[in-house]
Amino acid sequence: MAEANESKSQGGKSVAVNVRLKPLGPSDQPTLVNYTHVGLVQGLAYADFGFLEPALLGALTQLAKRGEALPKHLEGIRAARIALPLDALVRLQQQLTTMVNGLQRTPTAQS
Numbered sequence: 001m002a003e004a005n006e007s008k009s010q011g012g013k014s015v016a017v018n019v020r021l022k023p024l025g026p027s028d029q030p031t032l033v034n035y036t037h038v039g040l041v042q043g044l045a046y047a048d049f050g051f052l053e054p055a056l057l058g059a060l061t062q063l064a065k066r067g068e069a070l071p072k073h074l075e076g077i078r079a080a081r082i083a084l085p086l087d088a089l090v091r092l093q094q095q096l097t098t099m100v101n102g103l104q105r106t107p108t109a110q111s
Contacts, residue, residue, distance in 0.1 A: 031049070031051075031079045031080065032079075033049040033050055033051055033080075034050075034051055034057070035050040035051065035052050036048065036050070037050075038089075043085070043086060044083050044084065044085060044086070045086060045089040046081060046083050046084075047081070047082045047084065048081050049079045049080045049082075050076045050077060050078045050079055051076055051077045051079055052074060052076040053076070
């Protein structure tokens with residue numbers, strides 16, 4: 001179950017609200033994705049999350065290193081497509097930035 005704190009604007013004033021999302025069907029299991037693409041169409045951001053076979057990615061890396069031609073098209077599996085209004089996209093960007101900044105400050109086991 002996903003939990004988050006959301007700030008809702010109420011007359012120019014922010015109010016914190018706890019949000020709990022319940023899974024519906026198989027969506028309670030995480031899906032591994034290694035490819036993302038975001039596009040803007042008619043005021044909505046469409047985020048596609050997909051999976052490309054790791055062996056394919058390795059083969060592409062080898063082709064590029066040898067200077068060989070890369071394929072013009074790749075096929076993978078789309079795990080999900082999410083449509084977001086632009087204000088939700090901005091909130092997502094803020095959340096991701098906060099999370100990534102926190103990761104950069106957290107020492108890893110290797111350092």
